[in-house]
Amino acid sequence: MTRGKQKIDAQKRNAERNQKPKGSQLEARAAALKxxxxxxxxxxxxxxxxxxxxxSKHPKEPVSQAAQT
Ligand SMILES: [Zn+2]
Known part of the structure; x- marks a missing residue:
């Protein structure tokens, strides 16, 4: 029977969904400090x-573009 597995999958999905707001806030902060x-x-x-x-700090170095995606 797959019912038990479906329930576990649903719980996992709910857990992921509940963690999303936190993660997206961190993502927003990370994006702000790109x-x-x-x-x-x-x-x-x-x-x-x-x-x-x-x-001001590294006048002899070329400006990095690495953080841009
Ligand atoms: Zn620097």
Whole structure:
């Protein structure tokens, strides 16, 4: 019989759904800190701040584009 398995699957799906809000908040935060300096690991809110950071901290390094997807 598959009834028991279906129940377990449903519980798993509910658990995943209940965890989603937390995860999406973290994702939103991660998205807000998308740009990070690959040299000193400083996290910047966006590419402009990253460019400013590079200009002041690593003027001889090319600006990283790695964090952009
Ligand atoms: Zn840096």
């Amino acid at each position: 740009s990070s300096c690959h040299i000193c690991k400083a996290q910047l809110a966006n590419q402009n701040q990253l460019a400013d950071h590079f200009a």
